[in-house]
Amino acid sequence: MEKFTTLTGQIAYLKLSNIDTDMIIPKQYLKTIKRTGLGKFLFAEMRYDQTGEVINDFILNQQPNTKILLAGENFGCGSSREHAPWALLDFGIKAIIAPGFADIFYNNCFKNGILPIKLSQAAIQTLILYSTLTINLGEQSVKGKEHTFYFAIDEHRKTVLLNGLDDIEKVLEYKSTIAAFEKKHFEKCPWLIGGKK
Amino acid sequence: MAKTLYDKIWDDHVVHSFDDGTSLLYIDRHMVHEVTSPQAFEGLELAKRKLHRPKSILATADHNVPTLHRHKGIDDSESKIQVETLGENCRKNSLKYFGIHDKRQGIVHIIGPEQGFTLPGTTMVCGDSHTSTHGAFGSLAFGIGTSEIEQVFATQTLIMKKSKNMRIWVDGTLAQGGVTSKDLILYIIARIGIAGGTGHVIEFAGPAIRNLTMEARMSICNMSIEAGARAGLIAPDETTFNYLDGRPMAPSGKLWDLAKTYWKTLYSDEASYFDEEIKLHADNIVPHVTWGTNPEMGGPVSDCVPDPASILNLDGKPDLVKQASVARALEYMGLSPGMPLEGIKIDQVFIGSCTNSRIEDLRSAASIVKGRKVAASVKRALVVPGSGLVKEEAEQEGLDKIFKEAGFEWREPGCSMCLAMNADRLEPGEHCATTSNRNFEGRQGRGGRSHLMSPLMAAAAAITGHIIDVRKMI
Numbered sequence: 001m002e003k004f005t006t007l008t009g010q011i012a013y014l015k016l017s018n019i020d021t022d023m024i025i026p027k028q029y030l031k032t033i034k035r036t037g038l039g040k041f042l043f044a045e046m047r048y049d050q051t052g053e054v055i056n057d058f059i060l061n062q063q064p065n066t067k068i069l070l071a072g073e074n075f076g077c078g079s080s081r082e083h084a085p086w087a088l089l090d091f092g093i094k095a096i097i098a099p100g101f102a103d104i105f106y107n108n109c110f111k112n113g114i115l116p117i118k119l120s121q122a123a124i125q126t127l128i129l130y131s132t133l134t135i136n137l138g139e140q141s142v143k144g145k146e147h148t149f150y151f152a153i154d155e156h157r158k159t160v161l162l163n164g165l166d167d168i169e170k171v172l173e174y175k176s177t178i179a180a181f182e183k184k185h186f187e188k189c190p191w192l193i194g195g196k197k
Numbered sequence: 198m199a200k201t202l203y204d205k206i207w208d209d210h211v212v213h214s215f216d217d218g219t220s221l222l223y224i225d226r227h228m229v230h231e232v233t234s235p236q237a238f239e240g241l242e243l244a245k246r247k248l249h250r251p252k253s254i255l256a257t258a259d260h261n262v263p264t265l266h267r268h269k270g271i272d273d274s275e276s277k278i279q280v281e282t283l284g285e286n287c288r289k290n291s292l293k294y295f296g297i298h299d300k301r302q303g304i305v306h307i308i309g310p311e312q313g314f315t316l317p318g319t320t321m322v323c324g325d326s327h328t329s330t331h332g333a334f335g336s337l338a339f340g341i342g343t344s345e346i347e348q349v350f351a352t353q354t355l356i357m358k359k360s361k362n363m364r365i366w367v368d369g370t371l372a373q374g375g376v377t378s379k380d381l382i383l384y385i386i387a388r389i390g391i392a393g394g395t396g397h398v399i400e401f402a403g404p405a406i407r408n409l410t411m412e413a414r415m416s417i418c419n420m421s422i423e424a425g426a427r428a429g430l431i432a433p434d435e436t437t438f439n440y441l442d443g444r445p446m447a448p449s450g451k452l453w454d455l456a457k458t459y460w461k462t463l464y465s466d467e468a469s470y471f472d473e474e475i476k477l478h479a480d481n482i483v484p485h486v487t488w489g490t491n492p493e494m495g496g497p498v499s500d501c502v503p504d505p506a507s508i509l510n511l512d513g514k515p516d517l518v519k520q521a522s523v524a525r526a527l528e529y530m531g532l533s534p535g536m537p538l539e540g541i542k543i544d545q546v547f548i549g550s551c552t553n554s555r556i557e558d559l560r561s562a563a564s565i566v567k568g569r570k571v572a573a574s575v576k577r578a579l580v581v582p583g584s585g586l587v588k589e590e591a592e593q594e595g596l597d598k599i600f601k602e603a604g605f606e607w608r609e610p611g612c613s614m615c616l617a618m619n620a621d622r623l624e625p626g627e628h629c630a631t632t633s634n635r636n637f638e639g640r641q642g643r644g645g646r647s648h649l650m651s652p653l654m655a656a657a658a659a660i661t662g663h664i665i666d667v668r669k670m671i
Contacts, residue, residue, distance in 0.1 A: 017522050018391060018491055022637045027618045031261060031275035033235035033282050035343075045639050050625065072518065074392040077425065077491075078637060079616075080326040081233060082342035103360075103395060103427050104326060104340050111344035121518075154358060155217040167344075168246070171352045174213055174221060178249075178354060181212040181223055188209075191448035191456045192225055192319065193252075 002113045003164035007094055008134040009067025011127070012059045017072035021105060024076070024084040038083055039090030060091070068133055070097045070124050075116070076105025085112045095135050097124060097142065110157050113164065117142060123149045137162055199466035201362045202432050203398045206337040206463070210320045212354055222357045224349050225319040226336070228305045229256040229292070231283040232618070233324030237347035238286040248290050249353040255314050255446075256287050257295040259304045260325075261618045264581055264608035267297055276619065303584020303610040306330040306551035310415065311584055313444025317433035317460040322349055327551045327634065328428075329421040333414035334441070335433035335463045337398070340422065360427045361472040363397040364465070365389075367405035369480040375668035376482055377561070378413035379553060379632070379651035381405070382420045383485035383495055389475065391493045394426030397473065400465060401431050405479035411440040412557040419552045420634050423492040432464040484667055486538055487649040489526035490638050495649065496538075498666045502527065504534035529638055530646050531626065538664055541648070542574065543630045545623055546605075546659040547641070548652055549581030550615035550633035556590050558632065558652040563596045565656035565670055571604035572662030578605045579621060581613040605659070617642045630658035 029041040047058050054061055069088070075098040076084060085108045088096070095115045109116045115137060119127070123142075127133060130144035137158060142149045159165065171178075186193050200208070213221040234256075241248070248254075261276045271277040280297065287294035295302040301312065306327050309315040315331040321338035322328060324346045331338035345355055371381060386393075399421050406414065414431050421429025438457055441447045448456045487495030488502050496503075505524040510516040527533065532541070548554070548562050559582060571578045580600050582588035588610055591597055597607045614621040615633035617640070623629050625644025632655050636647035648664060657667040 015521075016525075017518055020491070020635075020637045022616075022635070022640050026639055026643070027616050030232050030618060031273075031279055033239070033279055035236045045643055050643065072522075074395070074425070077391060078326065078635065080324055080328075080340035080342055082236075082324075082344060085342075100392060100395065102392070102425060104342065108342035108344065111342060154219070156215065156219045156356065156358070159217070167356055168244070168348050168351050171221065171348065171354055171356065172246075174352075174354075177213050177221075178223070178352065182353075185209075185223060189318070189456070189459065191452040192316070 001164045001166060004094070004113055004115050004137055004161040006134065006136045007067060008132065010063055010065050010131060011068045011070055011133050012063050012066040013128040014059065014069065014071045018074045018077055019071055020078035021076060021081050021084040022078055025081065025087040030081060030083050035086050036090060038087035039092070042087040042091045065092065067092055068095045068097065068135065069093050070128055073099045075101050077102040080104045080108070082108045082111070085109050085114050089114055097127065099124065110160055111167070113161065115161060117151045119149055119151055199468035199470070201465040201469040201471065202335060202400055202430050202463055203337065203362055204469065206318055206320065207359055209318065219356050219358050221354045223320060223354055224322050225253060226314060226321040227254045227349050228309055228321070228323035228328070229254055229283070229346070230260055230305050230323070230325065231258045231279045232260040233343050234286065234346055235279065235282045236343045237350060240347045241350050246351045248350050251290055251292055253353065254292045255309065255312070256283060256292050257302050257305060257308055258283055258297055260612045260616065262297050262611040263619055264611050264613050264621060267609045300585035300589060303587065304551045304554065304612055306419065307554060307583030307587065310334065310411070311444070311586055313441050313447030316441070316447065316456070317437060318463050322355070326422045327419050329426065330415050330419040330551055332418035332421065332429040333411060333431050334437055335430060335460070337428055337430065339428045361397045362470065363394060363399045363426070363473040363475070364471045365399055365401050365475045365477065366403040367401065367477045367479050368403050369405050369478045370408055371405060371479045371482060374671050375484055375653060377651040377653060378409055378416045380482055380485045381479060382417045383487065383492065383649060384482050385477065386420065386424050386492045387485070387495050388477070389424055391423060391491050392425040394421060394424040397426050398428045398430060399424065399426040401429060402465070406431060407434065410557060411436060412555045415555070416552050420492065423634055433460050484651065484654050486654060486664055487636050488530065488532060488538055489523065490529055490636055492634065492636060492649060494523065494526055498538055498654070498664065500538055502532045502534055502536045502538065539666060541664045542628060543658045543663055544576050544627035545629045546575060546578035546655055547581070547614040547629055547631040547633060548655050549579065549583070549613050551583065551612070552634045553632035553652050554581060554583030554587065556587050559587070559591045559596050560594070562652040562656040563599045565653055565667060566603045566605070566660065567599050569603055569660045571659045574662040575659055578659045579608055579614060580605050581608045582610050584610050614641050616640065630655040630664065
């Protein structure tokens with residue numbers, strides 16, 4: 001996974017709460033067996049009309065170079081599809097700023113080097129006055145020309161992004177701890193060993 | 198120290214606690230389907246890693262499978278590749294797989310419990326948000342993304358931070374004749390909102406929950422995710438044990454007795470701490486239906502479509518954010534403020550999904566449909582059983598005939614029009630009475646308008662051609 005340290009880029013604001021994963025990537029694009037190439041389908045039903053024509057006034061059509069997305073409450077609610085962060089990343093969006101995120105989506109972002117930032121509605125209303133913002137993960141800051149806002153993030157998640165770590169690699173170092181746990185666990189719950197007849 | 202049910206299951210699965218407050222959590226059970234798994238299998242292969250415990254996995258194809266003419270195979274080439282890829286990955290890794298011609302095939306969240314694969318006190322994951330369904334058994338079950346699927350494949354663990362504890366206590370009893378657990382969960386979501394449970398695991402408890410069957414409990418836990426919760430939980434009891442006893446993958450003999458002794462310790466201790474507690478009463482709950490574009494936008498069927506301008510926050514001031522989202526929802530749904538919900542015309546009816554496609558759901562819908570006809574104005578009414586075994590049981594009871602004689606289509610099992618990945622979908626502008634779990638914009642087809650409700654209510658809508666309080670038909 002690519003490291004995330006700082007990011008400066010164009011912003012886009014979607015003035016909507018509860019942007020769900022069906023909106024981010026409609027299900028007809030989930031038939032792929034690959035992780036790549038989903039950027040052109042990001043927000044497909046808002047970007048293209050029924051005949052497939054581009055809807056010009058949709059913000060991501062006006063600003064195809066957007067790197068930072070700002071939005072309303074509860075971003076990413078709905079399904080667990082990781083196709084949602086894959087589509088965002090493939091489009092070029094590497095950070096999302098919202099007052100709140102749905103748990104599974106939030107988690108999925110970190111697995112793909114996307115930084116989801118929780119900031120208040122008031123902070124967001126100020127940040128959208130800028131066209132470009134700079135994010136510094138080390139400092140936990142989002143800067144416009146005159147404003148700086150600081151955000152909170154779990155230490156573990158910060159480390160993973162800053163270093164571009166792979167959770168699986170980290171966990172495989174605990175192989176013997178896992179094996180010891182399994183021995184104890186299956187002694188206590190032997191019906192789980194096979195689990196099947 | 199007094200512990201909640203969630204605390205107990207969590208503590209029993211912590212492999213290691215990291216200094217940063219996260220834990221390495223052991224995963225007992227893993228369900229796999231065709232849409233969210235191929236990239237995880239590929240990732241594993243590219244990194245030359247092996248599956249840690251193949252026996253912890255049960256796989257089936259459900260999201261993307263046709264519900265018609267299945268013997269002819271899959272027409273859609275992309276869907277076909279995806280389903281074949283799952284079969285191939287299962288074969289290569291010697292995984293238990295119910296393919297589309299196996300009568301045990303069905304929606305992951307239907308077949309896990311049906312097979313006794315879902316067990317109390319286990320941790321369970323699946324690349325699907327409705328994994329919360331299995332919480333009805335006192336299993337800590339939650340949806341994960343594809344990267345985490347790969348991590349569970351490789352390590353049988355996840356790095357997690359513990360969620361907060363929430364309890365929703367429901368006193369009283371649901372009214373007989375027309376009110377179901379679907380109405381209860383829609384009522385709860387309308388009360389606490391679709392982000393009301395974010396960051397929490399919700400335990401559902403109280404007399405009204407105790408009185409429910411396992412199938413009714415599953416519909417409630419299934420929709421915990423629609424309240425934003427990481428998982429839903431219900432403490433296992435005799436109802437749970439009776440349901441599991443004798444299922445193909447459930448323990449038997451001495452192991453059954455041993456398991457049951459452990460399962461009986463799985464409840465929230467009297468003095469345990471909940472970060473948030475909500476008390477509700479079931480007695481006055483009536484049939485519910487949604488009018489908007491997320492599951493909290495709904496209310497009693499006797500209500501009218503709300504006026505966005507009248508939406509206030511808890512301080513009694515206009516809630517501008519909510520007002521805007523309701524206004525957008527009403528425009529999408531083609532509804533105007535003040536319109537009674539009863540009377541909204543229905544174009545399609547969908548009885549199915551991991552929320553409501555079990556045998557009890559089909560029986561209750563059939564009880565309304567029996568001897569009646571689907572309204573001529575309804576373009577299509579579908580019944581999609583949750584699994585091949587549910588379908589078989591329904592056919593043995595003659596339910597298929599009741600539905601078909603009334604003008605319903607009787608389909609093969611799968612997710613179908615709940616997410617409309619296959620050919621079953623709404624046309625733009627069509628209103629659908631649906632027993633599924635999400636009414637997001639475009640969820641059941643671009644421009645489609647979904648009204649969530651119980652199987653009883655959906656059956657009543659099919660017969661009359663519009664939303665109606667099913668109690669008038671019982």
